[in-house]
Amino acid sequence: MSNRKRKPIVAIVGRPNVGKSTLFNALAGEKIAIVKDTPGITRDRIYVDVSWLDHNFTLIDTGGIEPDSNDIILKQMRDQAQIAIDTADVILFMVDVKQGLVDSDSKVCDMLRRSKKPVLLVVNKVDDFNKYMADVYEFYNLGIGEPYPISSVNKLGFGDLLDEVVKYFGDLDDSDSEDERIKVAVIGKPNVGKSSLINKILGEKRLIVSDIAGTTRDAVDTDVKYNGKEYVFIDTAGMRRKNKINEDLEHYMIIRSVGAVERADVVIIMIDAKEGVTEQDAKIAGIAHDNGKAVIIAVNKWDAVEKDDKTIYRFTEDVRKVLSFMPYAEILFISAETGQRIPKLFEAIDAVYENHSMRVGTGVLNEIMSRAVSMQQPPTDKGKRLKLFYITQASVKPPTFVIFVNDKELMHFSYTRYIENQIREAFGFRGTPLKFIIRERKDDSNK
Secondary structure, eight states: OOOOOOOOEEEEEEOTTSSHHHHHHHHHTTHHHHOOSSTTTTTTOOEEEEEETTEEEEEEEOOOOOOOOHHHHHHHHHHHHHHHHHHOSEEEEEEETTTOOOHHHHHHHHHHHHTTSOEEEEEEOOOOHHHHHHHHHGGGGGSSSOEEEOBTTTTBSHHHHHHHHHHGGGGOOOHHHHOOSEEEEEEESTTSSHHHHHHHHHHSTTOOOOEEEOSSSSSEEEEEEETTEEEEEEOOTTTTOGGGSOTTOHHHHHHHHHHHHHHOSEEEEEEETTTOOOHHHHHHHHHHHHTTOEEEEEEEOGGGSOOOTTHHHHHHHHHHHHTTTOTTOEEEEOBTTTTBTHHHHHHHHHHHHHHHTOOOOHHHHHHHHHHHHHHSOOOEETTEEOOEEEEEEEETTTTEEEEEESOGGGOOHHHHHHHHHHHHHHHOOTTOOOEEEEEEOOOOSOO
């Protein structure tokens, strides 16, 4: 059984220019520059993994408000607050000590208070605690408890704030980990057919459906029984509340997907066969990749495409090119409308889930590694050769391997990739990413 706790989600909400992004970037620290493999992350980051003490959580910036007229700002802030309420475990509501209390702050505050989610009031731009404390106290009037003074720019007050944030994580009863059923999230661009797929699956005669409002979120989880086996399909939160928020806002859609992916074992990324695979698909797929989930790419509306004998081959090549960071993903061509290949989809869900949870014995791994090393000598640098001593599998979901070497600097990305390919050749691992941790161990032999 997996004892992996679900990573909590913390969202920042607030008016334009109160400093949400500055806080986001400060907490994200140096991590950002490292992500080179996944498209779309560096350009417009919306979420990032943060660790504080021994807690890890995902921070989302609900941003995306264009300062315009006051009515529009209030409407957009409400939309943002709704997204935060739908997906976050803890909400940071940010205000600006220099602008003081603003009418739209109070209105959004009412929404947040009613949500029954933990909300922490963050008062930003307090560059000098002595000077501004009287102004900070004014925010008690919002009625959501104690204001936490911080300065995003100078990184002041973060400790107290984060200590308070992580206190709420203990209350997350992780009902998910008790549940042995495979959890499937269906993500993709608006109108790609996510709802149609779930409805088609539910429409099958042998499916018994009950809608239980998700315990952890306001997403609605759908229980699905297929060929005698039970699954949980995680609705990308709010799929049933189409009209509430303008669905075209890519920003919102990505935040929703982060929430769903976080809880899933298997992620189905839907692509529209008529539109082809796009940069936006890559951005959405990146969420599943960053979270190390098992992945199936379902090319939908395949029935509506003119075909010759090369069509599948060409489309597969396009998908592999645009989603080059996930060569391990399974690709299926389906039609949610007609139900074409839905049985295949369930076979694929079972298979990639099994690979995602697969353990390989240490003996076998070390045999594969020695063989790989003898076939392709490890790289040298300034006369020093990389030595690989030992490999072992540390965890599953995704399968994570630790390799002990004499010098981490010598273990180039390309050699790790080579070892990964050898392991994949032996065990398949289709549909799941593999993670490698490189550790240094002093060379015992005095060669």
